[in-house]
Amino acid sequence: LKGGAAAPVADPYANEPQRLPALIVRSQKPMNSETPMELLAASIVTPNELFYVRNHLPVPQVDPAAYRLRIEGEGVRSLELSLEELKTKFKRHTITATLQCTGNRRNEFNRTGRVVKGLEWEGGSISTAVFTGVRLRDVLLAAGLEDDDPEVQHIQFEGLDADMAGATYGASIEVDKAMSPHGDVLLAYEMNSAPLPADHGFPLRAVVPGVAGCRSVKWLGKIVASSEESHSFWQRRDYKAFGPNTDWDNVDWDAAPAIQAMPVTSQICEPAVGAVVEDDEVTIKGYAWSGGGQGIIRVDVSADGGKTWHNAELQKVPQKRGRGWAWALWQATIPLPKGFTGQLELVCKATDENYNTQPENAAPIWNLRGVNCNSWHRVPVTVQ
Amino acid sequence: LKGGAAAPVADPYANEPQRLPALIVRSQKPMNSETPMELLAASIVTPNELFYVRNHLPVPQVDPAAYRLRIEGEGVRSLELSLEELKTKFKRHTITATLQCTGNRRNEFNRTGRVVKGLEWEGGSISTAVFTGVRLRDVLLAAGLEDDDPEVQHIQFEGLDADMAGATYGASIEVDKAMSPHGDVLLAYEMNSAPLPADHGFPLRAVVPGVAGCRSVKWLGKIVASSEESHSFWQRRDYKAFGPNTDWDNVDWDAAPAIQAMPVTSQICEPAVGAVVEDDEVTIKGYAWSGGGQGIIRVDVSADGGKTWHNAELQKVPQKRGRGWAWALWQATIPLPKGFTGQLELVCKATDENYNTQPENAAPIWNLRGVNCNSWHRVPVTVQ
Numbered sequence: 001l002k003g004g005a006a007a008p009v010a011d012p013y014a015n016e017p018q019r020l021p022a023l024i025v026r027s028q029k030p031m032n033s034e035t036p037m038e039l040l041a042a043s044i045v046t047p048n049e050l051f052y053v054r055n056h057l058p059v060p061q062v063d064p065a066a067y068r069l070r071i072e073g074e075g076v077r078s079l080e081l082s083l084e085e086l087k088t089k090f091k092r093h094t095i096t097a098t099l100q101c102t103g104n105r106r107n108e109f110n111r112t113g114r115v116v117k118g119l120e121w122e123g124g125s126i127s128t129a130v131f132t133g134v135r136l137r138d139v140l141l142a143a144g145l146e147d148d149d150p151e152v153q154h155i156q157f158e159g160l161d162a163d164m165a166g167a168t169y170g171a172s173i174e175v176d177k178a179m180s181p182h183g184d185v186l187l188a189y190e191m192n193s194a195p196l197p198a199d200h201g202f203p204l205r206a207v208v209p210g211v212a213g214c215r216s217v218k219w220l221g222k223i224v225a226s227s228e229e230s231h232s233f234w235q236r237r238d239y240k241a242f243g244p245n246t247d248w249d250n251v252d253w254d255a256a257p258a259i260q261a262m263p264v265t266s267q268i269c270e271p272a273v274g275a276v277v278e279d280d281e282v283t284i285k286g287y288a289w290s291g292g293g294q295g296i297i298r299v300d301v302s303a304d305g306g307k308t309w310h311n312a313e314l315q316k317v318p319q320k321r322g323r324g325w326a327w328a329l330w331q332a333t334i335p336l337p338k339g340f341t342g343q344l345e346l347v348c349k350a351t352d353e354n355y356n357t358q359p360e361n362a363a364p365i366w367n368l369r370g371v372n373c374n375s376w377h378r379v380p381v382t383v384q
Numbered sequence: 385l386k387g388g389a390a391a392p393v394a395d396p397y398a399n400e401p402q403r404l405p406a407l408i409v410r411s412q413k414p415m416n417s418e419t420p421m422e423l424l425a426a427s428i429v430t431p432n433e434l435f436y437v438r439n440h441l442p443v444p445q446v447d448p449a450a451y452r453l454r455i456e457g458e459g460v461r462s463l464e465l466s467l468e469e470l471k472t473k474f475k476r477h478t479i480t481a482t483l484q485c486t487g488n489r490r491n492e493f494n495r496t497g498r499v500v501k502g503l504e505w506e507g508g509s510i511s512t513a514v515f516t517g518v519r520l521r522d523v524l525l526a527a528g529l530e531d532d533d534p535e536v537q538h539i540q541f542e543g544l545d546a547d548m549a550g551a552t553y554g555a556s557i558e559v560d561k562a563m564s565p566h567g568d569v570l571l572a573y574e575m576n577s578a579p580l581p582a583d584h585g586f587p588l589r590a591v592v593p594g595v596a597g598c599r600s601v602k603w604l605g606k607i608v609a610s611s612e613e614s615h616s617f618w619q620r621r622d623y624k625a626f627g628p629n630t631d632w633d634n635v636d637w638d639a640a641p642a643i644q645a646m647p648v649t650s651q652i653c654e655p656a657v658g659a660v661v662e663d664d665e666v667t668i669k670g671y672a673w674s675g676g677g678q679g680i681i682r683v684d685v686s687a688d689g690g691k692t693w694h695n696a697e698l699q700k701v702p703q704k705r706g707r708g709w710a711w712a713l714w715q716a717t718i719p720l721p722k723g724f725t726g727q728l729e730l731v732c733k734a735t736d737e738n739y740n741t742q743p744e745n746a747a748p749i750w751n752l753r754g755v756n757c758n759s760w761h762r763v764p765v766t767v768q
């Protein structure tokens with residue numbers, strides 16, 4: 001090579017898996033794509049091929065026979081476990097859980113007039129699957145971790161996905177969530193009864209139900225028990241929210257806690273924005289979800305911008321109170337004002353088991369990274 | 385007695401304890417009184433004499449020497465425990481917890497133009513104390529209850545307070561909350577280092593931190609482990625919330641879950657509604673709290689009705705994430721528009737660890753019983 005030019009580097013994205021064209025791509029490298037609204041509302045469990053994809057780095061290629069999960073850190077004996085050992089030495093456990101990107105619905109912040117940084121998600125970076133694997137608690141107990149060990153406050157996850165310099169994706173969760181017998185945190189090797197797809201963490205991922213998707217680390221390589229949170233960029237300098245008065249010039253990242261459980265949210269999946277309604281009633285469909293295991297107890301819908309409300313009918317999977325990891329789908333057919341033609345605003349808002357509900361507008365919850373957008377979802381339609 | 389007239393019955397309220405005149409009485413018989421705003425904001429721990437009083441029935445007179453707590457039901461051996469046994473056979477445990485009536489701030493619903501039924505609370509039916517006693521979990525374990533016994537889903541509490549027919553106050557909580565090693569549910573015999581006052585359950589009460597005050601049953605007489613919720617009126621036909629479209633003519637009480645953990649809320653304690661501000665800045669003080677153990681991470685305040693926001697400074701007691709049982713007090717000094725005179729609206733809203741936040745207005749969360757009022761607190765003041 002002449003003149004000291006660098007050798008051409010092989011494209012780290014050369015081995016990405018195939019994806020369905022139905023997914024709406026927000027970035028190609030890394031792949032980030034959301035599920036179309038009408039497909040989300042079609043079934044409580046999202047088919048694997050339609051599950052939203054949120055990758056931070058190239059998809060790593062992992063040989064399942066050579067794969068080892070490493071457990072290390074404070075309060076534990078270092079352990080290495082093969083996939084076979086995980087599957088045979090620990091009890092199999094299954095949960096139905098919704099995962100959601102903290103940036104889901106981010107574009108609604110952009111439409112307030114104050115632009116935020118991040119992938120321009122509409123409401124489709126959320127999906128639900130039946131995950132099967134072993135409990136993180138069982139694996140940590142096998143490594144010798146004791147309940148309420150005062151040295152251990154966080155469980156860190158390290159992915160096998162890495163940048164060109166070898167730095168890997170990482171995140172951590174609270175040890176209380178990891179160790180709670182009712183926390184249901186999994187190390188999952190199956191998704192909807194199939195091996196994990198490459199885009200979703202093959203051969204093993206964390207599934208932290210009720211918590212922001214970014215903590216459910218995919219292609220899981222290492223688990224570290226620690227007194228400290230993960231030192232990753234994504235744990236400490238991203239995936240936090242501030243008040244609307246905080247912007248890039250005055251943000252103190254240490255002043256807010258890392259997002260773990262996410263707030264209650266809901267979305268109208270049908271009709272679409274700008275749809276034409278030619279009837280004296282309208283059928284509205286959507287999803288509703290809350291973090292922290294808080295199941296959805298009610299969805300209210302309005303055809304007059306929120307002045308009057310109707311109850312939607314909920315479709316749910318059976319879940320115990322406090323362990324409501326999966327979303328509810330909902331549907332309502334509501335009357336339109338007699339003889340009305342012109343534009344109407346359809347609105348939905350959800351209430352969870354703690355009776356938390358959604359704020360009305362996005363502007364008062366605007367935040368520089370555009371996360372946790374959970375204001376009332378509003379869809380303008382035209383009645384003819 | 386002539387003409388079959390009933391004998392005069394002794395006033396069941398003849399033996400009520402003395403109370404401070406500082407408390408704002410909302411009903412005399414039973415006693416229901418709230419703490420004045422400026423006293424609430426004065427200290428994180430509310431003095432016993434100033435703690436809001438929410439009684440459903442006359443205060444019972446209990447002889448502590450003769451007192452026995454009875455434990456019975458499914459999955460347990462029946463037990464009777466004296467106060468002395470509770471204090472000596474079980475580990476002493478202390479928590480700082482905020483209790484709040486589900487009806488706190490109810491009057492804000494009345495001011496939407498649609499009247500609700502219930503005590504006309506402003507924002508003072510909330511207080512914080514240091515409670516000491518034994519863990520309910522330890523007592524249930526001593527009675528033989530096993531973790532995850534599938535027969536037991538609820539722990540019912542029965543008070544010693546009764547109506548003229550002998551029917552007692554009752555409520556229940558979820559067994560998962562009762563048995564969680566991190567749930568911190570107490571059977572408390574001390575409040576702020578003194579024996580429980582008569583108005584607060586002497587000699588023993590349940591303290592269910594993070595949960596609506598009505599489940600922290602006072603003058604506790606009996607604990608029942610059960611597959612069913614308490615059959616009390618207050619559990620099944622009260623202390624639930626519905627959508628704004630549900631009213632007394634169409635309510636189905638079984639369609640909503642009993643309120644347990646309450647949603648995030650906050651209140652401006654100073655300045656008072658209608659205060660006159662004679663400066664170019666204003667100092668605002670208040671409280672913020674969220675149920676379910678979700679600590680408060682931020683309070684935003686506004687002097688322009690919510691168009692622009694400032695961060696308040698928080699005062700908190702040390703609490704682990706997920707076990708944030710006590711409120712935060714907060715304070716902010718914020719500038720007023722230069723040269724402005726006239727009326728301004730001060731506003732506060734809080735965000736909790738799950739990043740849940742408060743809805744903007746009361747009308748969209750209006751409900752027939754007027755519970756869970758947690759919209760932005762708004763205080764009009766006059767600037768001179």
Ligand SMILES: [Mo]
Pocket residue numbers: 054100101102103212213214
């Ligand atoms: Mo995310």
Ligand SMILES: [Mo]
Pocket residue numbers: 438484485486487596597598
């Ligand atoms: Mo209450």
